[in-house]
Amino acid sequence: MAQPVMVGATSGAATPGGYKKIVYVICAVAALGGLLFGLDQGFIANSLATIEAHYHFGVEGGEHYSAILATGGIVGALLSGLFARFLGRKKSLLFAGFIFTAASAISATLPPFATLSVCRFALGFAVGVASFVVPLYLAETAPAAIRGSMGTLFQLMITIGIFLIALTNVFIAREFVNPSTSLPLMFLTITLFAALMFFGGFMLPESPRWLMLKGRKEKAVAVLQRTMNTQQEIDNEIEEIEQALHGPQGAGIGIVFRGYFFKVLLVGVLLQMFQQLVGINMMIYYSPTIFGYAGMTGLLAAMTVPTVNMLFTFPAIHWVEKWGRKKLLYVGAVCMLITMIAAGVAFQTIGSATNPAMISGVAKAVLLASAVIYIFGFAVSWGPVAWLVCSEIFPLEGREVGMTITTMVNWTFAGLVMANALSFMKAHGNASIFYLFAGFCVLAIGFVALFVPETKGITLEEMEFNLKSGVPLRKLGQRPVRSTTVPEASAAHK
Ligand code: BGC
Numbered sequence: 001m002a003q004p005v006m007v008g009a010t011s012g013a014a015t016p017g018g019y020k021k022i023v024y025v026i027c028a029v030a031a032l033g034g035l036l037f038g039l040d041q042g043f044i045a046n047s048l049a050t051i052e053a054h055y056h057f058g059v060e061g062g063e064h065y066s067a068i069l070a071t072g073g074i075v076g077a078l079l080s081g082l083f084a085r086f087l088g089r090k091k092s093l094l095f096a097g098f099i100f101t102a103a104s105a106i107s108a109t110l111p112p113f114a115t116l117s118v119c120r121f122a123l124g125f126a127v128g129v130a131s132f133v134v135p136l137y138l139a140e141t142a143p144a145a146i147r148g149s150m151g152t153l154f155q156l157m158i159t160i161g162i163f164l165i166a167l168t169n170v171f172i173a174r175e176f177v178n179p180s181t182s183l184p185l186m187f188l189t190i191t192l193f194a195a196l197m198f199f200g201g202f203m204l205p206e207s208p209r210w211l212m213l214k215g216r217k218e219k220a221v222a223v224l225q226r227t228m229n230t231q232q233e234i235d236n237e238i239e240e241i242e243q244a245l246h247g248p249q250g251a252g253i254g255i256v257f258r259g260y261f262f263k264v265l266l267v268g269v270l271l272q273m274f275q276q277l278v279g280i281n282m283m284i285y286y287s288p289t290i291f292g293y294a295g296m297t298g299l300l301a302a303m304t305v306p307t308v309n310m311l312f313t314f315p316a317i318h319w320v321e322k323w324g325r326k327k328l329l330y331v332g333a334v335c336m337l338i339t340m341i342a343a344g345v346a347f348q349t350i351g352s353a354t355n356p357a358m359i360s361g362v363a364k365a366v367l368l369a370s371a372v373i374y375i376f377g378f379a380v381s382w383g384p385v386a387w388l389v390c391s392e393i394f395p396l397e398g399r400e401v402g403m404t405i406t407t408m409v410n411w412t413f414a415g416l417v418m419a420n421a422l423s424f425m426k427a428h429g430n431a432s433i434f435y436l437f438a439g440f441c442v443l444a445i446g447f448v449a450l451f452v453p454e455t456k457g458i459t460l461e462e463m464e465f466n467l468k469s470g471v472p473l474r475k476l477g478q479r480p481v482r483s484t485t486v487p488e489a490s491a492a493h494k
Contacts, residue, residue, distance in 0.1 A: 264473070272409045
């Protein structure tokens with residue numbers, strides 16, 4: 001990774017590694033934002049049985065409690081742009097950190113179920129705010145040389161959070177069989193990381209770009225002196241921000257009615273919809289429950305999905321640049337299609353057998369292998385790529401609107417899956433849901449072939465030029481032959 005060169009000194013010393021200490025604090029607090037996303041998303045898998053034992057609700061109650069996180073996420077994502085703009089990036093992060101801490105600490109007191117549900121909504125709200133503000137803050141505050149890797153770090157931290165909470169919840173549930181002891185400990189694990197994010201947040205500097213936006217140039221320079229090593233870097237950054245502030249500014253919601261924007265919005269919306277409709281959160285939330293239906297329990301059932309998910313997100317970050325987005329989307333969708341059909345067939349052979357001894361070893365092995373390959377397929381493709389493409393396809397002036405809408409779509413479909421997966425299995429048979437998700441994988445493949453552009457190796461400006469020149473969606477990622485000056489948006493309102 002390129003390190004900034006030391007030319008001339010500004011206040012404060014750089015660390016021997018090349019960055020000042022505050023840069024590491026920025027990265028760590030931002031990483032905690034991603035981790036908390038994962039901790040809350042992954043919480044249910046190995047705690048559902050404990051929550052049910054304490055609060056005495058059935059499948060539907062469990063589904064609703066799980067899905068409320070998504071409802072909070074939709075509202076948080078919707079309002080996060082406003083918070084970031086009016087409160088500032090730092091205060092929005094502190095706000096999210098405070099909600100994470102308060103809602104998980106209150107949950108640890110095992111309040112009445114209605115209050116527990118409000119807390120889960122609040123946690124979702126904080127996740128929605130953090131998932132918008134953290135990448136924005138990093139893009140504006142981290143040194144340019146590490147901004148790219150910071151973006152992928154956020155995604156990686158989500159999967160690490162899912163893994164970590166699955167692991168701690170398994171061990172807590174084993175060590176403390178009484179739910180009124182184990183459940184508070186599970187919530188306190190989240191509280192610990194949330195408090196780190198909240199208190200760490202006070203050490204963060206405000207984003208220099210936001211300060212400039214508010215006309216506070218002196219403060220912006222003071223922040224840059226804390227994060228950057230040389231006067232040259234500071235001058236360049238100030239000049240870049242000033243240019244950006246004179247360029248096209250964030251458009252309002254009206255931009256969705258412009259033809260060229262509507263087209264890419266559709267790509268982003270469908271990508272995020274399919275990211276959820278291939279069934280990932282059924283596996284993340286309910287894999288231990290589903291393995292249980294096939295008579296499989298223990299560490300293998302509890303940890304397979306989160307472990308494979310985390311491990312394969314590491315190479316994905318490299319593969320996405322090497323092979324491109326579309327190839328990975330195809331590979332992932334085909335893996336998920338085959339394994340969903342295999343899991344469906346395995347469940348059909350298991351039928352309604354409830355005695356583990358009656359279930360064949362082959363059916364169990366097929367189920368386990370299907371889960372591993374399915375999660376591999378998702379982790380190397382639709383997991384990171386859906387978010388990445390959504391951050392690339394929108395023209396600058398509509399990026400905020402585009403990303404807010406596509407994030408809300410992601411949460412909406414995540415909520416739908418969480419709220420219905422288990423009862424769908426109960427109503428239509430265990431195999432049914434796997435065939436349904438397989439059907440969505442087929443539609444997702446068709447969608448990628450017809451509409452998704454390959455965005456590897458093209459600059460965002462070139463893609464914007466193509467888009468506004470009326471180039472078909474699928475070919476948006478091809479390098480334009482003409483100059484890369486962006487044509488007037490009005491010329492593209494066809
Ligand atoms: C998805 C989440 C999912 C996670 C699993 C993310 O890309 O948006 O819904 O739980 O991946 O790793």
